[in-house]
Amino acid sequence: MPTLHQFIDESITGAVTEPVKLSEPVPVEQLPTPALIIDLNLFDQNLTKMHHFLDPRGIGLRCHTKMHKCPVIAHKQMAAGAVGVCTATVSEAEIMQVSGIADILITSAVVTPEKIDRVLKLARTNPKLQIVVDNIEVANRFNEAASESNLELGVLIDLDPGMGRTGIEAGGPALVLARHLANECNNLRFDGLQMYAGDCMHLEGFENRREKYTGVMEKGAETKSLLEEAGIEVAFFTGGGTGTFNIEPDVGLMTDLQAGSYAFMDIEYREIGGEGSDRFDTFEPSLFVLVTTISKPQQRLITVDAGFKSFASDKMVPEFRDVEGVIYHWGGDEHGIIQLTNPSKEISLGDKLAMLVPHCDPTVNLYDYYYPVRDGKVEELWPIAARGRSQ
């Protein structure tokens, strides 16, 4: 019988982090639905487009793997030129590290003894691991643990952009914490600042978004100057995301952009609008849920096999990729009811149809693997090895 920690350790070392190759290609219309599918051509284009934009502007991509939770994709992003990855949780970091990625930043605060232990366990074999702190007492706990393990841990200060979610107040309080790290925490190495303005990512309208985001980030710039004037080097400044990727160069603050959704996109991001466009279409949706119509109880309705357990329901409803003039209504945990208002093509019982996802991150978290599709066929599965690893 294992202890709880042995059980968790075995679930990490036993995780399948590489593609599962199939002996026979499967036509997409034979997949058991609901199935999470990736259009590989569009996915590849999205990765390329992001680097074409960021690389010449000297901004590194530290892609956020909380979005896809998949080491196969993280390795593709690193191969495409990413400087490293972010994870939201310790357990995501464990999966990324066991898959062979070292440049990992855990972007959310870790405060409890059992998780500090797990971070230190990772750091013992990975000197590149970085964490964020937003509190002196927690910094002391990490310093003590790092000292006991006789190692140095890279730390960024998380600044609150005014969202009131995580982060220390910019300016004076951040300087106090930075001084504390520099002077009192011998086993913590101050690497820089994180300021993620999550509430700006989905502001509608490019100019509106640019204006508000630029205003919010002024506090970040001031804090950086304050630290540098106090003789504290700020090697990294990280934050931002898909919604601000083309605003960051003008802000001029980010060394590492934490974009995630750019690889898959979703309806929520599409709707925010792009530069000179009602739709944010620099990156195209490459992620879909394949659903099947399973019942037709009434003339103008047809029911699909995907509800709250197949699409995250925190945002709008899903949309079909190739059918217009229909409306999806949530039909419970396992069902969606399609209202056939004025369908652009006939939908019959047993049809399989691709749907755009409202919000990619929590939708991905409902599936065990992706089916990557090229030329209508699936040749391998990509395990979502960090799915459910919210700890």
Add this chain to the structure above:
Amino acid sequence: MPTLHQFIDESITGAVTEPVKLSEPVPVEQLPTPALIIDLNLFDQNLTKMHHFLDPRGIGLRCHTKMHKCPVIAHKQMAAGAVGVCTATVSEAEIMQVSGIADILITSAVVTPEKIDRVLKLARTNPKLQIVVDNIEVANRFNEAASESNLELGVLIDLDPGMGRTGIEAGGPALVLARHLANECNNLRFDGLQMYAGDCMHLEGFENRREKYTGVMEKGAETKSLLEEAGIEVAFFTGGGTGTFNIEPDVGLMTDLQAGSYAFMDIEYREIGGEGSDRFDTFEPSLFVLVTTISKPQQRLITVDAGFKSFASDKMVPEFRDVEGVIYHWGGDEHGIIQLTNPSKEISLGDKLAMLVPHCDPTVNLYDYYYPVRDGKVEELWPIAARGRSQ
């Protein structure tokens, strides 16, 4: 390299369906959060209460495992007296069957060739497996497949209670389908009717719920009479749920109640009201998510490590089990922001707190295992072996 079907088969036979016993008990406050915990005393009470009510009234409990997705719990329910289980999907049925349960009804329509194959594969070793159909063409497909496999498959007709989600129209259309099954489908055995009025389960106010549900079920009773007058035996009538468990005896139609939530309960069910009570409290919440406070960016706010990836967001927000005077706000995929309006107890950084779940089914689907708790300790894990099996 496996084929896709070999890969899926291996995931079924490899599923852990028994409790994972730990070598050392873990105090609940040492669990890595977010953690899905069960209060075992309340859980046991809920199981007992349901049978104390149903058994003397001659209604069988065919518990719906789509709610908990856990063979360990399904076996406890069978041991407590359930007559069988329901599953919403073929892949849930595969997990329940591999765990050793035979009395399985798949409650949602199956229409595509690859899933019909999988149903037949289950039926080959399990003559008790039952499915539902709501369409003549699909019935023919099943009959043909059963004929090719040289076996008899138990079938119920799914009646639309007027929701427009699944099911054939009650009355005449159902009779046509029943006659077709009886006369044209030699390899299908007509076992009875299913009519699940999902839209009645959460009607607020007991009297309101009773009145509306009783009205809706009249169509079910008429259809049953119609079939019996035509000489077609209706051995089973199944449907209903936690919201109607104490209405069914007066309706007098159900042989098998499809309740699921009664074992765990959730905020959504609590709010519908019970018989003579504002709250539906016959069954008590036994399922909680343990969360940790990880950041305190502002005076009247504290942030917990659980958002859209730890609570299903299709309904209301989560609530604390033991703290009042605070409001949870969704803080994104990994965070909840607690507004400390007038907290009934102090909440500090690093505290672990239990939260009631808004809607149990899709919340459970976010986790890999339960931590059952008795006397503040966890001695084993219960794998949620059918989690993510929405296919």
